[in-house]
Amino acid sequence: MSEPTIYDVARTAGVSPSTVSRALQGKDRVSEKTRAKVFEASSRLGFTASKEASRLRSGKTRRIALILGNYLAGWYSSELSEGVYSALSLCGYDLLSYRVANMEQRERFFASMPVKRNADAVIISSFTLSDQEGQVLHTLGVPIVSVNTMHLNDNYSNASIGIDELGTLQGVIHQLAAIGHQRIAFIRRDYINTDFVWDADQRVKGYYLGMEKADLVVPQGYEISLPYSTDAGKIAVGKILSLNPRPTAICCISDELAICLVHELRHYGIRVPEDISVMGFDDLDLAGPLGISSVRHEPRIYGRTAGQMAISLAKGEHLNQDRQIVDTAVILRETVGPVPQEKTA
């Protein structure tokens, strides 16, 4: 019942365990004849090397840890996970997931440091390390790749990749301004926890910068914040209708918010885009079918790159590009149109 060991293979093949190890690893000089014998014996016995033993001896875990400042569920986290996984699985690395979705989890994580001695590299996303956390992670002695934390605090990463939130939002404002929009509002979610800053929070900043660049003023109340509730859409409509002057376009921090908003606006008889244009962000699968204008970025794609970077660094290789910025694309669909004509009273 117990698994065959390298000694069993050696005995069957009539060689030494050292030779078996070398033959199976493939990268050492072993005669073809011997190698064939070893492979034959190995597959006949159904041998798989004990990972714990080889890890202990070699000091390499062949595991990459992904630390997410958010639940594993949710569009961003799960798309990123899939991307990282796809890179790792091709190289025989295992994906080890950790999440620190609130302060309690975060403190427990950094106090117990389950990653310690448990991965050859770490990928971090969705939150910004405090100085202390950065130092703790640093003492692990493994390379750190950060995803979408580029513009905030990158003191502790060896490589990074992500989108340019600031520039992207400015581009969005630019495009809306180009078709005549001047009164553009911005909708985001309430900050749950100010300790959990992450890059999407920069979109607000990008909005202000974009407005400034386009020589547009941001009237009082044009930055709208919504609670995490089923009624968010309704609340948004209420706030928008109370705005004076009424905005002609609304940028949402996410598609999820844009979808709810468009639904509620139409429910209240406000036409989209005839009366008001709406932009989302993320380009969820549902955005296309629902006609939501959005900004496309694909965590599944750049997650794969992050995974590759982590593997390279884990192997001690040098990265050609250790700071990568990923392209985004503004996709205009049905929810964005020209500025409505002012009703001349």
Added chain:
Amino acid sequence: MSEPTIYDVARTAGVSPSTVSRALQGKDRVSEKTRAKVFEASSRLGFTASKEASRLRSGKTRRIALILGNYLAGWYSSELSEGVYSALSLCGYDLLSYRVANMEQRERFFASMPVKRNADAVIISSFTLSDQEGQVLHTLGVPIVSVNTMHLNDNYSNASIGIDELGTLQGVIHQLAAIGHQRIAFIRRDYINTDFVWDADQRVKGYYLGMEKADLVVPQGYEISLPYSTDAGKIAVGKILSLNPRPTAICCISDELAICLVHELRHYGIRVPEDISVMGFDDLDLAGPLGISSVRHEPRIYGRTAGQMAISLAKGEHLNQDRQIVDTAVILRETVGPVPQEKTA
């Protein structure tokens, strides 16, 4: 730079390595005084036991593998992952994720068996094992917990949990029939790959059973299948409009489909629910805000139970309930209403 070992701690505390090991594990008889000394020395040195070494020696990996027959992204996979993770993290277990989203990945996975010797238990979801695969997994010698594969092929699992797809769909039909609906259609996605049967496919079967139980006939064309495309909603509307007699209610295999369908129906001037009622399935976060009637089941919740089951089995414990069925709840929102009055021509 190199990590302190158990020998360093032993030396510092003035005891033997065996005693350090016992003291740190906490479950062995060690005098309080000695234990205190050991803890003090351990924390002073910043000692963390090498997992590889303890794993190699003890034969326990303290890892649970989650094998998903789907991408890690997507609502179901990621919610389930989060649930499993939440159970594992409380017990100090690591989550190791694997996915086999298509035949190629699946064959490669079962040929190389990266889980072998790599986890103390396996959780499997989103696909049904073939006999051969079941046997391969079985030879791993670790307990297998299956999630939502209960009614299909459970020959190889030691425990299982999931929803009753068949019964739930019958309940949905029953509720629709109770408010007068008789012409109820069903919409699903095309089967991508007949090798990838999974439980949601049973919803179709549940639909037919429910119709039969309610003494309703299923007219020609009432089972509608849609391609995976952005146009799925449009295609659905086309098919529905060509149906004679026209259905008064539509059950969708998922909320995602229901959301697209409702959007398109309204776009074509067909009122929901006045002209036609629509039911989804899953109760996505967006279902509430969009008023989509749905069936709630929470993979995050039962994923946690699956994780706990896996840990218990990994520890050799006996399960009180090794076959669990999780409750579902039909949630009626705006998209379901009474049967429209027949226009008497």
Added chain:
DNA sequence: CTGAAAGCGCTTACAG
């Protein structure tokens, strides 16, 4: 190209 030997860092019977 191949083998004998040491050792990675723990845990666990076995004595005492």
Added chain:
DNA sequence: CTGAAAGCGCTTACAG
């Protein structure tokens, strides 16, 4: 309650 000793199953210099 504590310690000495063996060993988990590999890999890796070191010889030859």
